[in-house]
Structures are given as structure tokens and as C-alpha cells.
Amino acid sequence: MNGAPDTSFTFTVNGESRTARCAPLARLLDVLREDLRLTGSKEGCGEGECGACTVLVDGVAVNSCLVPVCQVDGAAVATVEGPGLEAVREAFLAEGGAQCGICTPGMIVMTKAWMDECERAGRAPTAEGARKALAGNLCRCTGYGKIIASAVAAARGESR
Amino acid sequence: MSPAATVSSPRTLAGALDALVGATEATLILAGGTDLMVEFQTGRTRPGHVVDVWRVDELRGIRAEPAGLRIGALTTCTELRASALAQEHADILVIAADEVGAEQIQARATIGGNLGTASPAADLTPVLFALEAEVRLVSKAGARSLPVTEFLTGYRKTARRPEELIESILVPTRAPGERRGFRKVGTRRAQSISKVVVAVAVTALDGVIRTLRASAGSVAERTILLPSLERELAGKAPDAAALDRAARRAATADCAPIDDVRSTARYRREVLRRILRTLLAELLLDET
Ligand SMILES: Cc1cc2nc3c(=O)[nH]c(=O)nc-3n(C[C@H](O)[C@H](O)[C@H](O)COP(=O)(O)OP(=O)(O)OC[C@H]3O[C@@H](n4cnc5c(N)ncnc54)[C@H](O)[C@@H]3O)c2cc1C
Ligand code: FES
Ligand code: FES
Numbered sequence: 322m323n324g325a326p327d328t329s330f331t332f333t334v335n336g337e338s339r340t341a342r343c344a345p346l347a348r349l350l351d352v353l354r355e356d357l358r359l360t361g362s363k364e365g366c367g368e369g370e371c372g373a374c375t376v377l378v379d380g381v382a383v384n385s386c387l388v389p390v391c392q393v394d395g396a397a398v399a400t401v402e403g404p405g406l407e408a409v410r411e412a413f414l415a416e417g418g419a420q421c422g423i424c425t426p427g428m429i430v431m432t433k434a435w436m437d438e439c440e441r442a443g444r445a446p447t448a449e450g451a452r453k454a455l456a457g458n459l460c461r462c463t464g465y466g467k468i469i470a471s472a473v474a475a476a477r478g479e480s481r
Numbered sequence: 482m483s484p485a486a487t488v489s490s491p492r493t494l495a496g497a498l499d500a501l502v503g504a505t506e507a508t509l510i511l512a513g514g515t516d517l518m519v520e521f522q523t524g525r526t527r528p529g530h531v532v533d534v535w536r537v538d539e540l541r542g543i544r545a546e547p548a549g550l551r552i553g554a555l556t557t558c559t560e561l562r563a564s565a566l567a568q569e570h571a572d573i574l575v576i577a578a579d580e581v582g583a584e585q586i587q588a589r590a591t592i593g594g595n596l597g598t599a600s601p602a603a604d605l606t607p608v609l610f611a612l613e614a615e616v617r618l619v620s621k622a623g624a625r626s627l628p629v630t631e632f633l634t635g636y637r638k639t640a641r642r643p644e645e646l647i648e649s650i651l652v653p654t655r656a657p658g659e660r661r662g663f664r665k666v667g668t669r670r671a672q673s674i675s676k677v678v679v680a681v682a683v684t685a686l687d688g689v690i691r692t693l694r695a696s697a698g699s700v701a702e703r704t705i706l707l708p709s710l711e712r713e714l715a716g717k718a719p720d721a722a723a724l725d726r727a728a729r730r731a732a733t734a735d736c737a738p739i740d741d742v743r744s745t746a747r748y749r750r751e752v753l754r755r756i757l758r759t760l761l762a763e764l765l766l767d768e769t
Contacts, residue, residue, distance in 0.1 A: 345488035384585045387518040457583020
């Protein structure tokens with residue numbers, strides 16, 4: 322979809338160095354899913370509204386549908402498949418935080434970003450905090466109660 | 482996207498200005514991409530030549546200068562929220578930044594992009610209007626500063642020349658005793674495009690208003706000032722009825738809202754009137 326000549330971009334994904342040859346304006350989401358075959362990140366809207374495509378770039382949560390690959394050259398990208406997210410994934414399973422699952426990868430990555438932020442700021446993770454942090458992640462199935470519960474359980478290390 | 486799309490990603494300001502030499506209307510500057518990537522995706526804008534400035538660190542950062550607060554064009558809403566300097570000198574800009582989209586958007590949405598898009602619904606822009614901010618534009622040929630009110634010339638139109646880059650924004654030092662307020666009415670807490678957004682800066686002495694500068698978004702084809710308020714209220718020690726009259730006047734005379742998918746013109750005028758009345762009362766009636 323991008324007509325610009327292909328260029329090589331090298332960055333780490335979940336700790337491993339990866340190189341993709343693609344158009345500079347290709348969306349990070351497409352590069353992850355199609356070039357690197359990491360299909361965990363989902364496309365809900367493609368317009369920054371739903372958060373299903375959320376990944377971390379250098380530790381910061383972003384919508385990968387809005388990030389051109391040229392802007393992550395040399396960066397560290399983390400997706401739902403990555404290490405360090407086991408506890409959050411477990412919490413979503415244990416607390417029933419997923420139904421159809423389309424929003425779930427974004428919810429999990431955003432929860433991780435929120436947990437890291439709580440830790441950095443020395444703030445106790447609360448349901449209200451989780452709700453605010455996950456405000457950019459839409460779910461059409463669950464009604465959010467169990468998602469917030471999953472996030473809080475993950476942050477408090479309570480998942481069974 | 483067009484087959485001719487080319488992208489350069491300079492890492493320095495000098496490199497960015499070089500890349501912009503010979504730029505035309507079709508040259509696009511890409512910052513955080515939260516507006517432009519959506520436009521590419523929907524086909525509303527086709528990239529021809531793109532100058533990606535996201536990695537130009539010289540365009541980041543917030544610092545205090547004698548004239549006020551200097552905010553680099555690439556400063557994101559997240560950075561504004563985290564900045565003690567911004568909190569101290571431009572409190573309502575921080576409040577507005579917190580209302581822009583959700584966290585994932587705030588991490589990428591830049592102040593330069595908010596101005597650059599020149600959307601009538603932009604949330605930071607009304608604050609910059611109310612605080613009499615200046616935008617500094619640079620090109621290989623030199624630099625110039627102009628008031629943000631002159632920078633925005635129409636619906637998605639600015640005074641920027643193709644070779645120019647928004648380098649930074651200056652928020653002048655707060656006038657002694659100046660009080661400020663910001664309000665956004667949207668549909669949802671996060672992610673909502675404003676239905677109406679208002680920013681106000683007012684100075685009063687012994688309850689008498691000296692200066693009053695107010696701006697609103699989403700009530701005209703571009704962000705506007707609301708001059709009726711100052712005209713009606715300067716030199717007065719207003720009571721609730723006077724504030725109500727001034728708010729009504731501004732919502733009638735100063736704006737030109739439209740009906741669109743998000744709202745109707747009548748609703749927007751009514752919301753504007755109510756927000757103004759409430760904000761002005763908060764800023765003016767509890768200190769006398
Ligand atoms: C889901 C979603 C929610 C949003 N919610 C809000 C909201 O609540 N409030 C709000 O105000 N906005 C909102 N936006 C719009 C957008 O996030 C903001 O306008 C943001 O500030 C744009 O900054 P950017 O760096 O991403 O701009 P970009 O998309 O990179 O650029 C936007 C425009 O500005 C120009 N530009 C950028 N930087 C410069 C520069 N340094 N010099 C010259 N020109 C430049 C570009 O050429 C382009 O025309 C939302 C967007 C999305 C996708
Ligand atoms: S797919 Fe990226 S935010 Fe919806
Ligand atoms: S579980 Fe289906 S969208 Fe959230």
C-alpha cells in the first residue's frame with residue numbers, strides 16, 4: 322500500500338533483532354503481522370481509536386496502526402507475544418478478561434505499560450487507575466468489569 | 482499511496498531544514514503521525530514527499546526563557562503532562578494535554594502537530610490562543626515568529642510556508658494574578674473529538690476585570706477568539722447576571738458553528754454559552 326521504495330529497517334522485537342524490508346510508511350502493525358509473522362497484535366479500527374494494536378516502543382505504549390516503520394528503526398518493540406507478559410496473560414485467563422479475544426492483546430500490553438508506570442511512580446495499582454490507563458482500549462464483548470479486574474489482579478500479582 | 486512517495490528521516494534540525502529546501506504544498510512533515518497516518522489510511526491525504534522529523538531531538542523539550550515557556554514542536558502530550566515547568570507556567574496546557582485522546586495517542590500527539598493540523602477541534606490550540614502564544618517557524622532561509630492566532634488562517638490552513646518547520650511554541654510569562662480555565666465537552670472521557678472546547682485567561686484587580694482572553698474550538702471553521710467577552714466585561718466587576726449576558730453574547734456573536742455528524746450548531750452554541758458562564762463564574766466570582 323505504500324509506494325515508496327523498500328528500505329531496510331532493523332529493530333528489536335521482544336528482545337530479538339529483526340530486519341524488515343518494506344516501505345518506510347508501512348504501518349508497524351502490518352510489518353509485525355505480515356513481514357515478521359507476529360499476529361498477536363490485532364487491527365480493530367486502523368485509526369487509533371480501539372487500542373487492539375497496542376505495542377510498546379522503547380517501553381511506551383502506542384497504537385502500532387499509527388506508527389510508520391521508519392520511526393521505529395533502531396527501537397525496541399514489545400508485543401503481546403513477548404517475554405515479561407506471562408503474569409498479565411495468566412491474569413486475563415484466570416479472571417475471565419477475554420471473550421472473543423480481539424481486544425485482548427492490546428489490553429494485555431496496555432496493562433503491562435500501566436503496571437510499569439505504577440511501579441515507576443511508586444503508585445498502588447487501583448481499579449480506577451486501570452480504568453483510566455485502559456481508556457483507549459475498546460472491547461465490544463465484556464463490559465470491561467472483568468478486564469479491569471484482570472488488570473488489577475495482574476498488577477497486584479494475585480492471579481491464581 | 483502514490484507510487485512517488487519518498488520519505489526522508491533526518492536526525493538533526495539542520496538535516497530537516499535541508500530536506501525541506503525546494504518543498505512544495507505536496508511536501509508533508511510527519512511528526513507523531515496521529516493525524517497524518519489516519520489520513521494516509523483513509524486516503525484523504527496521499528504522501529508525495531514526506532519529511533519525517535520524529536527523531537529530530539532538537540525539536541523536543543520544554544524550557545523556561547526570559548519571555549516565557551519555550552516548548553519544542555515535537556513535545557508530546559505525555560511530556561507536557563509530566564513537565565513540572567509546564568505545570569507551573571502553562572497549567573491549562575497540561576490539563577488540555579491530559580484530555581487529548583487516550584494514553585497511546587498522548588504518547589505520540591505533539592503540540593506542533595496539534596497546531597499543524599489546524600483542525601477546528603484541536604484541544605491544545607484554544608489554550609495557545611488564550612495564553613497569547615507565539616509559534617516559531619524555521620527554514621533554511623531564516624526564522625520568524627508569529628502569534629498562533631495569525632498562524633491559523635482557516636479550516637486546516639496555516640500561514641506556514643512549505644519550506645518552514647514549526648520549531649517551537651512560546652507561552653509568554655503569566656501576567657501577575659492571571660487566572661486560567663479550560664473545559665472540553667466531548668462524548669466519551671478519552672478518545673473523543675471535542676464537541677466544544679474552551680480556554681480562558683483573565684486578570685482582575687479588586688474584582689474589576691482588566692484583561693480577558695478566551696478561545697473556543699469546534700464552534701467555527703477554525704479555533705477562534707471570543708472578543709465579545711472582553712468587550713462586555715473589561716473594566717467591570719461583574720455579577721452572575723453580567724457573566725451570563727457576556728457568555729450569551731459570545732455564543733451568539735463570536736462563533737459560527739456548523740451541523741455535522743458529531744453535533745448540531747444549536748447544541749454547540751448552547752454548550753459554549755454554558756461552559757463560558759460556568760468557567761467565568763469559577764474564575765471571577767469566588768475571589769471577590
Ligand atoms: C484516536 C485519536 C484521538 C484523538 N484525540 C484528540 C483529542 O482529543 N484532541 C485533539 O486535539 N486531537 C486529537 N487527535 C488528533 C491528534 O492526535 C492531534 O492533533 C496531535 O496533536 C497531532 O500531532 P502529531 O504529532 O501526531 O501530528 P502529525 O499527524 O504528525 O501531523 C499533523 C499535521 O501537522 C503537521 N506538522 C506536525 N509537526 C509539524 C512541525 N514540526 N512543523 C510543521 N508542520 C508540522 C503535519 O504536516 C500534519 O499536517 C486524536 C487523534 C486520534 C487518532
Ligand atoms: S487498530 Fe490501531 S487503534 Fe484500532
Ligand atoms: S473480548 Fe471481544 S472485543 Fe474484547
